Amino acid sequence: MVVALVEPELDPLQLTRFLVTAEAAGVPLQLVLSKADRLEPEALAAWVERLGPWGYDPLPVSSLSGQGVAALRSRLAKNSCGGGIAVLCGPSGVGKSSLLNALVPGLALRVAAVSGRLQRGRHTTRHVELHALEQGGGLMVADTPGFNRPALPPDPLQLASAFPEIRQRLEKGGCRFANCRHLDDPGCRVGIDWWRHSLYRRCLEEIESSSQLTRRAQGGTRQRGGREEPLLQAQWRHASRRLGRQELAGELSPPDPEDSTPGPP
Ligand SMILES: Nc1nc2c(ncn2[C@@H]2O[C@H](COP(=O)(O)OP(=O)(O)O)[C@@H](O)[C@H]2O)c(=O)[nH]1
Ligand SMILES: [Mg+2]
Ligand SMILES: [Zn+2]
Structure with missing residues (x-):
């Protein structure tokens, strides 16, 4: 689960909706805090501390500076136990495609600037795409189009x-x-x-x-x-x-x- 720290600003309720939806899939979840380069170290540490008790071991990353990318790659490989698929999901514009580009060198997925007043991404990713992760022990990583408001379970x-x-x-x-x-x-x-x-x-x-x-x-x-x-x-x-x-x-x-x-x- 990828969520941006800024642009779009991290919204705990929206993030919770995403996590609740992802929980229904019954697969291990890793929370990734993207655009870490945009925050001062103190503000970053405050988010990690605040989100830690949620139970998803938040990992700050930056596709721009490369911070956290290697750590994420090894966490994904470890969770996949030799094979399997990891899916990058989360709101649009948080940097999922950029992150996948950083995870898989040479990939060059299309990335869009966050548009307009609402700070939403422009949905350059239009379908689910699978990519092999080098040094990932056979792990495939999927990029997904963002959608911004997942439904809650009825029960x-x-x-x-x-x-x-x-x-x-x-x-x-x-x-x-x-x-x-x-x-x-x-x-x-x-x-x-x-x-x-x-x-x-x-x-x-x-x-x-x-x-x-x-x-x-x-x-x-x-x-x-x-x-x-x-x-x-x-x-x-x-x-x-x-x-x-x-x-x-x-x-x-x-x-x-x-x-x-x-x-x-
Ligand atoms: N500062 C900064 N901007 C980023 C980072 N990752 C992505 N962006 C920008 O965020 C915007 C949306 O990125 P994109 O990868 O298309 O997001 P997606 O909709 O989640 O796939 C683009 O303008 C990217 O350049 C990052 O680590 N740091
Ligand atoms: Mg995308
Ligand atoms: Zn009770």
């Missing part, structure tokens, strides 16, 4: 298990209730004293509001105080209504590799 349990922080806290036993939402609930063993807890909460709320909206759109009922009641139009008028609709629209639209729809990232 809250699946969301929770996509957070290494939660998995680690549940290693010694589960919460009191099997369907615990890990939001300061009684008997919860996860707790809220971890940095990404607020991001987990936002993802969970998004999933829950989408599934509520889906049920309402299907004209269903909802549980309230232990009984089913029909859904009323007025219930749309929650504080989160606007957000909920937006998120739902985001979830239902198919992934668009060109990401051509204008709007906030």
Whole structure:
């Protein structure tokens, strides 16, 4: 997973969405912080320290200066145990193609300047490409087109298990209730004293509001105080209504590799 430290600026919520999606693939994940040449050493160290507890061993790299490239090459080779495929994924414009060029000398993939006010890349990579990594023990590396807002899994349990922080806290036993939402609930063993807890909460709320909206759109009922009641139009008028609709629209639209729809990232 490649994410830029600057241009586009690192967005912890967006990065979390990418990581949650990648977790679903069930493969080892390496977090790569690109464009390290653009930050002072102190700012770089602060990001590494902040992202360390997320559980993906963040590695700062720069395709420009070469910092971290050899380290990444050996980490990829080590994880692949003689063969296999590593996939570079992440938002557009973070430098995936540049990094692959640095990893595989002589490759010369097309790279685009980050465009415009939104600081998105221009999607010069239009399909998945596989390249052999020299000294990589038969490892192939794939470049992918970026897309900027992966969908979250529909199931809250699946969301929770996509957070290494939660998995680690549940290693010694589960919460009191099997369907615990890990939001300061009684008997919860996860707790809220971890940095990404607020991001987990936002993802969970998004999933829950989408599934509520889906049920309402299907004209269903909802549980309230232990009984089913029909859904009323007025219930749309929650504080989160606007957000909920937006998120739902985001979830239902198919992934668009060109990401051509204008709007906030
Ligand atoms: N300063 C700096 N810029 C970089 C680095 N890697 C990529 N870039 C720039 O970021 C932009 C997007 O790069 P690209 O590789 O096309 O990103 P991709 O969309 O993730 O494949 C280009 O303008 C690159 O020159 C880096 O390590 N340092
Ligand atoms: Mg690219
Ligand atoms: Zn819990």
